[in-house]
Amino acid sequence: MQLSREELIKAYTGMCMIREFDDAVHYEFAADAMPGFVHLYVGEEASAMGICMNLNEKDTIASTHRGHGHCIAKGCDVTDMMKELYGKKDGICGGKGGSMHIADLSKGMLGANGIVGGGPPIVLGAALTYKTKKTNNVSVGFFGDGASNQGSISESMNMATVLKLPAIFVCEDNGYAESTAREYAVGGSILDRGKAFGLDSHEVDGDNFFEVYDAAKQVIENARNGKGPALLHIKTSKVYGHFEGDAISYRTKEENERIKNDEDPLKIFKKKVTESGLLELSQLEALEEEAKGKIKIAIEESKKAEFPSAKDLLTDVYIKY
Amino acid sequence: MSLKTYREAINEALLQEMKKDENVVVIGEDVAGGAGTNGEQDAWGGVLGVTKGLLKHFGRERVIDTPITETAIMGMASGAALTGLRPVAELMFVDFMGVCFDQILNQTAKFRYMFGGKAVTPLTIRTMYGGGLRAASQHSQCLYPMFTHVPGIKVVVPSNPYDAKGLLTQSIRDNDPVIFMEHKNLYDLSGDVPDESYSIPFGEANFTREGKDITFIGMGQTVDICNKVADTLKKEGKTSTVLDLRTLSPLDEDSILEASEETGKVVIVDESYPRCNIATDISALICQNSFDSLKAGIKMVTPPHTPVPFSPPLEDLYLPSEEKVLSAAKEIL
Numbered sequence: 138m139q140l141s142r143e144e145l146i147k148a149y150t151g152m153c154m155i156r157e158f159d160d161a162v163h164y165e166f167a168a169d170a171m172p173g174f175v176h177l178y179v180g181e182e183a184s185a186m187g188i189c190m191n192l193n194e195k196d197t198i199a200s201t202h203r204g205h206g207h208c209i210a211k212g213c214d215v216t217d218m219m220k221e222l223y224g225k226k227d228g229i230c231g232g233k234g235g236s237m238h239i240a241d242l243s244k245g246m247l248g249a250n251g252i253v254g255g256g257p258p259i260v261l262g263a264a265l266t267y268k269t270k271k272t273n274n275v276s277v278g279f280f281g282d283g284a285s286n287q288g289s290i291s292e293s294m295n296m297a298t299v300l301k302l303p304a305i306f307v308c309e310d311n312g313y314a315e316s317t318a319r320e321y322a323v324g325g326s327i328l329d330r331g332k333a334f335g336l337d338s339h340e341v342d343g344d345n346f347f348e349v350y351d352a353a354k355q356v357i358e359n360a361r362n363g364k365g366p367a368l369l370h371i372k373t374s375k376v377y378g379h380f381e382g383d384a385i386s387y388r389t390k391e392e393n394e395r396i397k398n399d400e401d402p403l404k405i406f407k408k409k410v411t412e413s414g415l416l417e418l419s420q421l422e423a424l425e426e427e428a429k430g431k432i433k434i435a436i437e438e439s440k441k442a443e444f445p446s447a448k449d450l451l452t453d454v455y456i457k458y
Numbered sequence: 459m460s461l462k463t464y465r466e467a468i469n470e471a472l473l474q475e476m477k478k479d480e481n482v483v484v485i486g487e488d489v490a491g492g493a494g495t496n497g498e499q500d501a502w503g504g505v506l507g508v509t510k511g512l513l514k515h516f517g518r519e520r521v522i523d524t525p526i527t528e529t530a531i532m533g534m535a536s537g538a539a540l541t542g543l544r545p546v547a548e549l550m551f552v553d554f555m556g557v558c559f560d561q562i563l564n565q566t567a568k569f570r571y572m573f574g575g576k577a578v579t580p581l582t583i584r585t586m587y588g589g590g591l592r593a594a595s596q597h598s599q600c601l602y603p604m605f606t607h608v609p610g611i612k613v614v615v616p617s618n619p620y621d622a623k624g625l626l627t628q629s630i631r632d633n634d635p636v637i638f639m640e641h642k643n644l645y646d647l648s649g650d651v652p653d654e655s656y657s658i659p660f661g662e663a664n665f666t667r668e669g670k671d672i673t674f675i676g677m678g679q680t681v682d683i684c685n686k687v688a689d690t691l692k693k694e695g696k697t698s699t700v701l702d703l704r705t706l707s708p709l710d711e712d713s714i715l716e717a718s719e720e721t722g723k724v725v726i727v728d729e730s731y732p733r734c735n736i737a738t739d740i741s742a743l744i745c746q747n748s749f750d751s752l753k754a755g756i757k758m759v760t761p762p763h764t765p766v767p768f769s770p771p772l773e774d775l776y777l778p779s780e781e782k783v784l785s786a787a788k789e790i791l
């Protein structure tokens with residue numbers, strides 16, 4: 138791994154923005170200020186940033202119900218995203234999608250998804266476009282440990298190998314699908330499933346940005362060079378529950394503490410870069426403050442923003458009634 | 459008799475049928491929850507707590523948490539129904555039918571007919587539907603017309619706690635595949651529900667109001683809207699008939715025609731997409747069979763033909779409401 142100072146700063150800035158965004162959503166939701174269902178990504182930041190820092194603007198990703206981190210890492214505007222969460226007219230999807238359907242095609246973000254396992258088949262399509270048009274781009278499909286049990290995931294991995302597509306499958310394994318443990322629901326191993334379908338498959342420590350970055354760099358480069366698809370099985374954990382409002386009674390207190398204290402990718406990053414003298418602690422703290430400030434503004438602006446008007450109900454669809 | 463919520467009524471029907479018949483098993487994602495964890499077992503009891511508590515009575519052998527794999531869930535439940543169990547499988551949100559429809563449409567719905575009457579498939583699929591929770595396009599749909607279109611499946615849409623318990627009991631005892639649709643906005647609705655077990659037969663719509671000026675036909679959550687509008691009109695001196703369809707397949711055609719003929723003025727309130735939905739189906743039924751009794755064109759109150767929007771003011775505009783139903787009624791009164 139040889140990251141420049143600028144790249145390290147970019148990585149930490151991105152992780153802080155994700156952290157601050159979802160922490161803020163946690164509080165706003167608890168205060169009843171936000172409608173709908175939200176699923177937070179806190180604790181998994183290194184995965185989104187480690188992957189997306191290896192992508193360019195023309196590369197694409199498809200995300201999940203837990204998508205805020207992927208969106209931010211792929212360059213979506215945080216204020217536009219926040220406005221979307223509040224259902225505002227200037228939200229990133231005009232307020233029509235909400236948290237589970239954030240998309241910004243201009244940034245290569247093909248959509249979060251409310252359907253578990255919905256994204257990876259779409260990634261195949263993007264990868265087919267790149268292969269057909271010989272653009273050297275790649276497409277990345279995120280999915281969870283729970284989603285790994287959907288037929289759509291197996292079907293997509295198989296097709297990617299058959300057509301040798303530049304598709305990267307990223308399983309963010311946080312140990313749980315809703316209240317069900319991976320140990321219960323996943324037969325065999327996720328890594329072996331990738332291998333069985335012929336994918337270049339690697340297990341990665343998702344709390345460590347550098348490990349994710351390195352693994353992603355290698356498989357993405359290979360895919361760009363026509364060497365076919367890969368699976369990254371990223372072991373991580375989420376701080377909050379499945380969705381906001383989940384009492385998390387299926388995890389023990391000790392586990393919650395461990396996740397918060399010992400498996401925090403931001404803390405781990407900070408320790409590594411300061412100990413090796415790559416960045417100063419004060420610099421990192423300044424980045425944290427900057428992210429806090431940006432998210433605060435995003436929330437203020439979102440609250441002030443206007444809701445869509447009645448006529449917006451009937452736009453963006455092929456039949457008008 | 460005691461006051462119970464729609465959620466509690468459903469839970470009680472499951473509990474009583476599971477006690478009565480050991481072939482009844484509950485299958486689905488997080489229907490108990492906590493599987494394989496060091497924390498609370500029965501941690502969820504379904505996303506909105508409807509199956510909570512069954513685990514302690516019946517254990518994991520009969521309250522079966524599954525991986526996220528709707529095709530396998532629906533297929534497994536169908537196959538089990540075909541071979542001796544009486545499963546109640548949960549499709550968490552009806553929107554997820556997209557993942558598993560083959561097992562419902564081409565497999566379970568067809569067994570009995572396609573096998574020349576030899577198969578019995580006592581399967582109940584419980585599922586949540588409907589808007590109002592700001593759950594956006596993929597978690598808010600009202601897809602019962604997709605099921606009524608398919609011969610071989612019975613489609614049940616309870617509007618209140620009493621019906622929820624009686625109709626779920628009937629669904630479980632029924633020997634055909636039934637899709638039992640729970641409107642997620644109704645779970646906290648309370649009503650009088652007998653403590654003992656009872657069933658309500660399919661194909662018997664329920665008259666919740668009887669009047670002579672106008673007829674409202676509703677299903678699931680829209681029945682409540684119809685009742686409220688009828689009560690508003692009563693204050694203005696107009697009396698209404700309100701018909702709660704209760705089951706969409708089988709459809710109580712006689713009651714629909716009777717209700718329509720009582721007043722000659724019909725408003726149908728349906729939360730599903732407006733094309734080829736229950737409102738259009740009933741409207742065709744009335745026009746074909748008792749056109750002469752109509753005194754005005756039939757009114758349909760439905761959402762517009764768009765996906766369900768997320769933004770709260772848009773979703774409010776999207777859904778059928780008392781105001782919309784009242785103004786439709788006033789156009790023909």
Ligand SMILES: Cc1ncc(C[n+]2csc(CCOP(=O)(O)OP(=O)(O)O)c2C)c(N)n1
Nearest residue numbers: 203251252253281282283284313314315554
């Ligand atoms: C097809 C489908 N089935 C079920 C659900 C309900 N659901 C939403 S998220 C989720 C758990 C997903 O677990 P995992 O893939 O591990 O992702 P995580 O939430 O842990 O990030 C479930 C069951 C859904 N949205 N879509």
Ligand SMILES: [Mg+2]
Nearest residue numbers: 281282313314
């Ligand atoms: Mg998970």
